[in-house]
Amino acid sequence: IGEHIDYLGGTVLPFACDLELRLTVSPGNWRFPPGAERFVAAARDIVGDPQPQDGTIGSAIPVGAGLSSSTALSTALLYALGGTKPTPEQVLAAEIAATGVPGGLMDQTAILEGRKDRALLLDCASGVFDLVELPPQTAFVVIDTGTRRKLADGRYAQRRAEVEAGESKRVRHAENEQARVYAAANAIGDADELGRIISASHRSLRDDFEVSSPELDEAVARAEATNGCTGARLVGAGFAGCVLAIAHADKAKDVRDAFDQAWIVRAVDGASEV
Numbered sequence: 001i002g003e004h005i006d007y008l009g010g011t012v013l014p015f016a017c018d019l020e021l022r023l024t025v026s027p028g029n030w031r032f033p034p035g036a037e038r039f040v041a042a043a044r045d046i047v048g049d050p051q052p053q054d055g056t057i058g059s060a061i062p063v064g065a066g067l068s069s070s071t072a073l074s075t076a077l078l079y080a081l082g083g084t085k086p087t088p089e090q091v092l093a094a095e096i097a098a099t100g101v102p103g104g105l106m107d108q109t110a111i112l113e114g115r116k117d118r119a120l121l122l123d124c125a126s127g128v129f130d131l132v133e134l135p136p137q138t139a140f141v142v143i144d145t146g147t148r149r150k151l152a153d154g155r156y157a158q159r160r161a162e163v164e165a166g167e168s169k170r171v172r173h174a175e176n177e178q179a180r181v182y183a184a185a186n187a188i189g190d191a192d193e194l195g196r197i198i199s200a201s202h203r204s205l206r207d208d209f210e211v212s213s214p215e216l217d218e219a220v221a222r223a224e225a226t227n228g229c230t231g232a233r234l235v236g237a238g239f240a241g242c243v244l245a246i247a248h249a250d251k252a253k254d255v256r257d258a259f260d261q262a263w264i265v266r267a268v269d270g271a272s273e274v
Helices: 037-047 069-082 088-099 106-113 155-164 168-186 191-207 214-224 249-257
Strands: 021-027 053-059 118-123 129-133 138-144 229-234 242-248 262-265
Touching: 021 069, 037 069, 037 088, 053 069, 069 088, 069 106, 088 106, 106 118, 118 168, 138 191, 138 214, 138 249, 155 168, 168 191, 191 214, 191 229, 191 242, 214 229, 214 242, 242 249, 249 262
Parallel strands: none
Antiparallel strands: 021 053, 118 129, 138 242, 138 262, 229 242
C-alpha cells in the first residue's frame, strides 16, 4: 500500500513477491530479446562501458500489469552488467531513461531489499526502512484482469504533475493514502482490518486519483464478494493490469480459484546473483 505517494517522499509499505524474473548473460555482442533494447541501453549508460554481453530473459511477471516488470528488468540488467548490486537510485535512473516515466523509489527498493515474510515500511524521502512481519494467517492474492497499460502514454506523468501542483482531489488521495499506510502497518496481523484499509485505498485511487478502470473495479468487486476475501484494490500505477486481494490464509485458494488468472503470492528475499 502507498500508491502514488513514493514520488512525493511519502512512507509506503511494499514487499517483494515470488513472481520472478531471471536474466542470464554471457560474453557476446549485445544480443537481447526484442523489446529489451532500450532497457539494455539505459543500463549500459548507468554502468559505464560494460563488457559486451548476450542475454536471455525468463519471467513470470506479466508485462504492463502493475507488478513492476520494468523495474525488475532494469534491476537485473544493472546487476548483471555492473557486477554488483545496484542502488535504488541507479535502478530508477535506468528505468526513467528507458521508459520516460517519472516514477518513485518504492518498487526499486522493494525489489532490491525485500525480505522473506516481511514488508518494508519505507520512508521514500530518506530511503530508510523498517521490516514489518507478515503473519501467516493473512494471505495475498494477485488477480490479473488481462488488461494492460503503457505508462509512457503520459497519464502517469499527468497524475504526478497534478498532485505536485496541489489539485485538491489528488492531494486528498495522497494525504489519506499516507494515513492508510501507517494504519495497514499496525493492522498487518488482522486480515479483516487490513482488507478494509486496502479496499479504502482502491476507492481513493478510483475516485480521487482517477487511475482505475472498469475492469479493475469489476475485479475488486468480485474479489470482495468472494468468501474469505477481506478487501482488494488495484495494484501499481493503475489504469489496467492487476488487483491485490487480502484473504484469510485458509480461504486464499478459494479467492484465487474464483478468477481465470490469479496467484497466491508471498514475500521473498529481493534481487540476488545466482
